[in-house]
Amino acid sequence: MDPKVLREKAVREAKRGLILDAARKVFAERGFHETRLEDIAAEAGFSKASLYNYYTDKEAIFLSLATRELERIVEELGKANDPERNSLENIEAMIRVIFATFGEHFAFMLTLATFPAGVACARMHESTHSVLFQKHIEGLKRIPSLFADVLVRGRASGEFCFDEDAADIARYITGIIRSVLLSWRMDRKMGDINKETARIVAFIAHGIGAQTR
Amino acid sequence: MDPKVLREKAVREAKRGLILDAARKVFAERGFHETRLEDIAAEAGFSKASLYNYYTDKEAIFLSLATRELERIVEELGKANDPERNSLENIEAMIRVIFATFGEHFAFMLTLATFPAGVACARMHESTHSVLFQKHIEGLKRIPSLFADVLVRGRASGEFCFDEDAADIARYITGIIRSVLLSWRMDRKMGDINKETARIVAFIAHGIGAQTR
Amino acid sequence: MDPKVLREKAVREAKRGLILDAARKVFAERGFHETRLEDIAAEAGFSKASLYNYYTDKEAIFLSLATRELERIVEELGKANDPERNSLENIEAMIRVIFATFGEHFAFMLTLATFPAGVACARMHESTHSVLFQKHIEGLKRIPSLFADVLVRGRASGEFCFDEDAADIARYITGIIRSVLLSWRMDRKMGDINKETARIVAFIAHGIGAQTR
Amino acid sequence: MDPKVLREKAVREAKRGLILDAARKVFAERGFHETRLEDIAAEAGFSKASLYNYYTDKEAIFLSLATRELERIVEELGKANDPERNSLENIEAMIRVIFATFGEHFAFMLTLATFPAGVACARMHESTHSVLFQKHIEGLKRIPSLFADVLVRGRASGEFCFDEDAADIARYITGIIRSVLLSWRMDRKMGDINKETARIVAFIAHGIGAQTR
DNA sequence: CATGAATGAGGGTTCATTCAT
DNA sequence: CATGAATGAACCCTCATTCAT
Numbered sequence: 044m045d046p047k048v049l050r051e052k053a054v055r056e057a058k059r060g061l062i063l064d065a066a067r068k069v070f071a072e073r074g075f076h077e078t079r080l081e082d083i084a085a086e087a088g089f090s091k092a093s094l095y096n097y098y099t100d101k102e103a104i105f106l107s108l109a110t111r112e113l114e115r116i117v118e119e120l121g122k123a124n125d126p127e128r129n130s131l132e133n134i135e136a137m138i139r140v141i142f143a144t145f146g147e148h149f150a151f152m153l154t155l156a157t158f159p160a161g162v163a164c165a166r167m168h169e170s171t172h173s174v175l176f177q178k179h180i181e182g183l184k185r186i187p188s189l190f191a192d193v194l195v196r197g198r199a200s201g202e203f204c205f206d207e208d209a210a211d212i213a214r215y216i217t218g219i220i221r222s223v224l225l226s227w228r229m230d231r232k233m234g235d236i237n238k239e240t241a242r243i244v245a246f247i248a249h250g251i252g253a254q255t256r
Numbered sequence: 257m258d259p260k261v262l263r264e265k266a267v268r269e270a271k272r273g274l275i276l277d278a279a280r281k282v283f284a285e286r287g288f289h290e291t292r293l294e295d296i297a298a299e300a301g302f303s304k305a306s307l308y309n310y311y312t313d314k315e316a317i318f319l320s321l322a323t324r325e326l327e328r329i330v331e332e333l334g335k336a337n338d339p340e341r342n343s344l345e346n347i348e349a350m351i352r353v354i355f356a357t358f359g360e361h362f363a364f365m366l367t368l369a370t371f372p373a374g375v376a377c378a379r380m381h382e383s384t385h386s387v388l389f390q391k392h393i394e395g396l397k398r399i400p401s402l403f404a405d406v407l408v409r410g411r412a413s414g415e416f417c418f419d420e421d422a423a424d425i426a427r428y429i430t431g432i433i434r435s436v437l438l439s440w441r442m443d444r445k446m447g448d449i450n451k452e453t454a455r456i457v458a459f460i461a462h463g464i465g466a467q468t469r
Numbered sequence: 470m471d472p473k474v475l476r477e478k479a480v481r482e483a484k485r486g487l488i489l490d491a492a493r494k495v496f497a498e499r500g501f502h503e504t505r506l507e508d509i510a511a512e513a514g515f516s517k518a519s520l521y522n523y524y525t526d527k528e529a530i531f532l533s534l535a536t537r538e539l540e541r542i543v544e545e546l547g548k549a550n551d552p553e554r555n556s557l558e559n560i561e562a563m564i565r566v567i568f569a570t571f572g573e574h575f576a577f578m579l580t581l582a583t584f585p586a587g588v589a590c591a592r593m594h595e596s597t598h599s600v601l602f603q604k605h606i607e608g609l610k611r612i613p614s615l616f617a618d619v620l621v622r623g624r625a626s627g628e629f630c631f632d633e634d635a636a637d638i639a640r641y642i643t644g645i646i647r648s649v650l651l652s653w654r655m656d657r658k659m660g661d662i663n664k665e666t667a668r669i670v671a672f673i674a675h676g677i678g679a680q681t682r
Numbered sequence: 683m684d685p686k687v688l689r690e691k692a693v694r695e696a697k698r699g700l701i702l703d704a705a706r707k708v709f710a711e712r713g714f715h716e717t718r719l720e721d722i723a724a725e726a727g728f729s730k731a732s733l734y735n736y737y738t739d740k741e742a743i744f745l746s747l748a749t750r751e752l753e754r755i756v757e758e759l760g761k762a763n764d765p766e767r768n769s770l771e772n773i774e775a776m777i778r779v780i781f782a783t784f785g786e787h788f789a790f791m792l793t794l795a796t797f798p799a800g801v802a803c804a805r806m807h808e809s810t811h812s813v814l815f816q817k818h819i820e821g822l823k824r825i826p827s828l829f830a831d832v833l834v835r836g837r838a839s840g841e842f843c844f845d846e847d848a849a850d851i852a853r854y855i856t857g858i859i860r861s862v863l864l865s866w867r868m869d870r871k872m873g874d875i876n877k878e879t880a881r882i883v884a885f886i887a888h889g890i891g892a893q894t895r
Numbered sequence: 896c897a898t899g900a901a902t903g904a905g906g907g908t909t910c911a912t913t914c915a916t
Numbered sequence: 917c918a919t920g921a922a923t924g925a926a927c928c929c930t931c932a933t934t935c936a937t
Contacts, residue, residue, distance in 0.1 A: 303918065303919045304920095305920075306919065
């Protein structure tokens with residue numbers, strides 16, 4: 044392709060990325076409703092109107108951002124998962140990746156709940172971007188799914204021993220991770236990733252070590 | 257006190273309660289920003305303006321509601337906790353109570369994240385009601401705290417065997433519970449409380465039964 | 470009905486009327502697009518936001534106004550039409566009524582063409598108020614229709630003698646009237662209603678008195 | 683002159699013409715306010731910004747177009763007017779020319795009313811192009827004026843017999859023509875030019891053939 | 896000359912809150 | 917206390933116009 048066109052495309056993509064970076068910062072601080080397009084624009088070094096050259100509206104910015112962040116995490120999780128290692132180590136690596144990645148992004152991810160169409164996912168049809176939204180929801184499910192894969196593999200190899208559905212346990216794990224992220228968020232600073240990861244893995248591994256039952 | 261005054265106070269309190277009931281329903285469906293005072297008013301059988309006779313503003317309604325719901329749960333959790341029973345059973349009872357109680361309220365509790373000042377708890381000072389808000393945050397911490405109590409007791413009695421801080425594990429447990437509530441919410445209906453509770457308790461008890469380590 | 474309710478309804482209707490009066494003035498001066506809701510509000514003595522208590526949006530104001538004006542004219546035309554009189558006199562009376570009524574309203578009526586959905590009536594479906602609009606279009610047709618009635622009656626009684634379709638001639642008559650209104654508008658003042666009416670009637674009666682054919 | 687310069691001038695003029703052609707189509711469909719420069723540009727095969735190389739702004743495009751269309755019609759009317767023929771035939775020819783010419787342009791001419799400065803011609807001074815606009819207004823008057831010429835000639839030669847001012851009757855005739863164009867526009871298709879012309883001429887010739895008076 | 900990108904200015908609409916009755 | 921009505925304050929989005937390449 045014409046190198047000039049290529050360059051312009053690249054520039055355009057770069058600018059789109061800058062806008063999302065700015066948006067992530069502002070959305071993370073204020074949530075969907077409370078962020079003004081103007082804040083994002085200012086943060087990105089554009090005028091408000093310019094944003095419309097790159098995204099059709101506020102919703103599109105939010106959803107594009109959410110999708111981008113999600114894809115990044117899924118990609119990192121994929122890389123973290125090494126079949127050569129034992130499964131518990133894989134889980135540990137994945138948790139660490141989430142903490143590490145979220146180090147930059149988690150505040151935003153926690154504001155997903157402030158997206159109108161996302162409240163209960165119930166009002167998705169009210170979004171002008173229901174397709175984008177739908178796609179995002181599907182992406183969201185991939186994270187527990189990756190954990191479930193490792194759990195299944197670990198049980199098959201005899202490393203783990205549990206009766207419950209792997210999908211349920213995977214969900215529990217993400218819940219645990221989210222609870223940590225939330226507490227970090229309330230403290231306004233991240234905790235010690237290594238310690239926290241070790242703690243979680245220990246808990247996942249043996250629970251509270253109940254003697255009965 | 258003058259019985260007439262008493263009656264009037266009671267009536268007033270009843271009306272405040274009705275407003276909160278209405279608010280819970282609407283906030284639960286739409287989140288903080290998307291619910292309009294008018295919706296709450298209509299649901300409560302008042303006119304929008306009348307709400308101001310009972311609460312100073314929208315934030316006050318939200319925070320009062322959040323606090324009330326929280327108190328109810330804490331109260332129920334207290335009742336569920338029976339020192340005569342073994343600790344795991346207590347944990348199970350507490351989880352069941354949360355599911356049962358949230359059966360009515362959980363949708364609302366999940367919208368806490370849509371409350372502006374609550375996003376990251378970061379902007380608390382921007383709320384006109386920082387005191388109310390502060391109190392609510394403290395209340396929020398009581399739930400994991402109740403779990404921690406049981407965990408500590410269980411460990412002391414030899415029922416449980418874990419090295420981590422009980423507070424951390426308590427937080428994990430609430431994270432697990434929240435993850436279940438979230439998945440119910442996305443499905444738009446509650447799951448089977450008994451089965452889910454059993455699953456969670458099993459997981460908490462022994463984790464994934466890791467053989468290594 | 471409760472007299473208080475009645476009174477309040479009356480007040481409300483009166484205010485709606487005041488808004489339409491203000492709207493007529495501003496729309497007439499500036500056309501649909503160029504009039505700002507704020508101008509109408511100011512002219513009516515309201516704040517911009519208050520208009521929304523009475524009409525759902527700008528389009529609704531415009532269409533309601535257009536319909537009201539139309540109904541008034543149709544009503545007056547009906548009264549002007551006296552079967553006892555001879556038909557040409559009826560036509561004369563009707564024309565005079567239009568001029569007299571339009572004395573207040575014509576400037577607005579000429580701005581009908583500035584209404585987006587009304588341009589060519591082609592984009593009616595793009596209006597949020599296609600029903601209101603449809604109704605209005607139907608109303609618009611009633612004016613030529615009233616002229617057509619008189620023409621038919623006059624031909625039946627032998628007063629008139631023409632071969633063409635009465636509906637076509639009725640349309641010509643409205644065209645003639647509109648051309649006069651337009652020229653008045655360009656002059657920024659009305660002409661002499663009596664003289665103009667007489668001129669038109671004379672023309673309608675015998676055309677240019679062509680000798681040939 | 684340098685032939686190269688000549689060629690470049692010609693090319694430039696051609697492009698200006700293409701832009702006006704595109705503008706006519708879009709203005710005709712949507713009216714002044716609802717057409718966006720971008721639509722015209724796309725229709726003309728240019729980018730929005732390029733239009734500014736040929737016209738100073740949107741108003742200039744509209745007015746230039748209006749003037750061009752007007753001149754074309756006036757020119758055609760002049761050609762249609764043959765002093766050798768009898769006057770009624772000349773009128774008929776002129777009407778036919780308008781219909782034929784407007785076959786391509788009428789939709790646009792009817793949108794003149796959507797031009798802000800043109801609403802009532804009242805706000806002419808608000809236009810940056812009051813000179814262009816003024817010139818256009820004067821051009822507009824030439825059409826009735828041409829009709830008036832024929833009418834005067836016809837009366838002088840005894841072909842016609844009317845007392846009214848020829849200018850008034852000329853205005854009526856244009857009103858009649860416009861009413862037909864409007865009805866065609868509402869129907870979204872042109873009618874039969876020959877039949878319609880004959881009908882109008884018949885009406886103009888003898889009106890409704892009133893017996894009284 | 897052509898154009899993608901940038902932007903100022905502006906308008907319609909929403910809604911929490913206030914006020915008069 | 918209840919409420920219909922009024923409104924200020926925002927905010928999203930559009931678009932004609934400008935500018936750098």
